[in-house]
Amino acid sequence: MVKKKLTYKELTEKLDDIIENLESGELSVEESMEKYEEGVKITKELLAILNKAEEKVKIMRDQDEMEF
Template identity: 50%
Template sequence: MAQNKSVEELSYKEASIELEGIIRNLESGDLELEESLEGYTRGAELLKSLRARLAAAEQKVSVLMKDIDGGDTLVAGESADTTDGLSF
């Protein structure tokens, strides 16, 4: 599993693609225990980052949609709740 970049350095798309690859590898059952644990840990980091980025983007869109004056002014808002009961 290539982990050349930190999670923060990856674009959303890169992180998503890497997570998909990790999931495929874990589901295959062909990994050694150490590789599985490494993949699981990296996958959890990626998933947390992706959820946070998506929540931030959703909040920005929500704020823009609420601007009824037509000014499309982006103002600071609260982060969206990312607890969905899923665990990785």
């Protein structure tokens, strides 16, 4: 089964939920570590999305400058 790629908004919401869970203090050490690792993975995904968007903006800006 193909895993659906989450949007930036969905990823940030998921990260917010993880942060709330971690800050609640109700998780065991093991659960906290799992949530932390998941949060790091999501953060990397978010940074990749932002970097890709930044590259697209640079390309569009460079193309506009070449037209003038």
